[in-house]
Amino acid sequence: MEYWKDQHEPITAFLKLFEKAKQDPELSEGLKKVNQLIWFDYTEDGPDCSFHVDCRNGNVLSSQGKPSEEPDLTMSLSADDAHRSWSNKLNPVMAITRRKIRVKGSATGLLKLAPKLKKVAIIYEQALNDLNFSDKILK
């Protein structure tokens, strides 16, 4: 991994991102509209390197690991590409076309989030700062 020292670091950062996103009214509304159980699978970088977000029924609940229920959508990629993606430095369409991101299930909900990616990147930067990961911020 180019940006992370172990498989736990990225999950800590991404969970922090979602915790902060929930506090932001616009992003929280956007996430609720996704209305899916999503598994972000980075297990190619370690067995514990994944987390899930449950945006169903007006909630936004995020937690480490694979969800116990079958996810509506699974996105599999490397933790480094996930870092680029949350930093809005990776074109998700291009990454899917080039198989850097593998998608299983319906990606329709994610389209709702696409317009908010710029804002997600701002909050992600704040999350990295909060965790003293400022050196990881992509300029």
Add this chain to the structure above:
Amino acid sequence: MFGNTGKIIWADLSAGTAEHRTLPEQYYRNFIGGAGLAAKIFWEYGSFEAQPLAPESLLILMNGPFAGLKLSGCSRSAIAGRSPLTGHWGDSSCGGHFAPELRYSGFDGIVLQGKLEEPGIILIEDDEISVLPVREWWGMGVIETTALIGKKYGKKARSLVIGQAGENLVNYACIMNECHHAFGRAGYGAVMGSKNLKAIIVKSSAQRYFPADSDSLDSLRRELDAKITESVTSQVLHENGTAANLEGGVHIGDVPIKNFTSSFWEEMAEELTGSTLTEKYLTNKAACSFCKIACKRVVEIPEGPFSIPKGPGPEYETIAAFGSMLGSKDLAATCKAGRLCNDLGLDTITAGSTIAWAMEAFEKSALTVLETDGVELNWADMDTVIDVVLPQIAFRSSKLGELLSQGSLRAADMIGRGSSEWLTTAKGLEAPMHDPRGGGHGLALTYSISHRGACHTANPMLFMEMGACYYPEIGFEYELNPMSSEYKAESALLAVQIGAIENSSCFCQFADREIAIPEWVRLFNFAAGYDWTVEDMMSAGLRVFYLQRLLNYRFGIRASDDLVSKRLLDPSTDGAPEGVEIDFDCMKKRFYQLAKLDGTLGIPDRRTLENINLSSEANVVWQ
């Protein structure tokens, strides 16, 4: 011959006859089928003097080699000829159900020439072809005509039908299949109307398709169908149709607003996007023959001012053309306007864009109630658009209808007063609902160099800039930034070749995104037995692109015509592309160098043409 049948129908409507003809196999290898083969047929047999609506003009409908194959995306065909809207060469693609049925009847295409003495139809029942009078159908809309065809010839009969717009020779009349699928662009409904031809009906008794290598083709077909069906793009299209990403498009500045005067309108984005259509009005999904993506919508609006019964729903282009382009965020109105255009037989892109131009002209007092017979053309006034403007255009029944039936470029010429400043065209064809300033600067280039005018389906530039293409085998590995001109000329050169392959093989641009270049080659070889390499296939694409330019050259088009309206290049004043300049001249200059086009004439030199097997064509243009 494999895949193709080698046979076409040649109908001399003035004589009331239709005969079978065969085409040389070399035509197929060199020009693939569809739009490419139609171009070759016109080159050999067409009249460059005949006006588009004159009896002598040829209207050519061609399948590709895959029509009839049970694979998602294969059931399209191309229609081509001199366009009444632009005055030069053009073509249009249509999905639906006509293409496979024509192939099963034993034909690759139909060439129409002459004019029927009275309104009639062509009926194809396997290899029996009749030309029949239908005077009583003249004056009917597409919906009523299609229903009558179903009643008279059975539900399995497939048809191409024109509405009143075609009968009245509206320059952008379209041709409809099953009331849902359109040869939308460039006005070929008017050409059919000028020939007094109301419909072409085809009925086959068996599904005959004879490929070169059935076993290999069948296993490749299964592989590709699975790949196409499982792709993210397909799933998104299946769930929410072609407008699935309208909301995302608004945020990047791809969706035109009020005649391209604005690049951002957040409130409208959610109202018009595909998931809203699904939630509010969708009753069923529909598809072209054999397509598992099923991106087409069936909608019903039970109540309200724009209520419509269950039936074909709008695609992205229609939603944007009758929504954001007209300053409206009323989704129901876009559904009703789309349904009405289908019934009257009007291209929704040109209709919406021409009305948008007129609304801006009215706002700026370049068009007044004196020229509109008292009709006020105000942004978002969808009642007037639906109840007054569209019918008046289709029937050319008023001063306003007559003016707007010409399309925006001629209408601007007619009224003057600086209104050409507000055009959104290239070579006389109104731009589709993708704004180059936000959607991608390369679009400005490909709109300008497209043979038919501003068009997003002539080649896959839109998808390339979006990141949805990856063709390392032919050197397309660029990570394009939509809002820059970097690598756009290089990409455009590949795009025009791929686009020519797509439109000549008549493959749907949504479905074929998943097909890798080597898979394309195998598909051609297993279906048509061409023995092609990647290079052979790409050369065929380039050959078609060049031939289309040569046709335009003979219609008087030169390098200076490869332009887009100023409106599409002027920096946006809001949204994501605000203030960003498009370096159009630089992209065009580089493209001309790469494509070896003469900077004045707009065509390749003799040697380039000879090297790509266009020697006889070179002899004509380089005498």
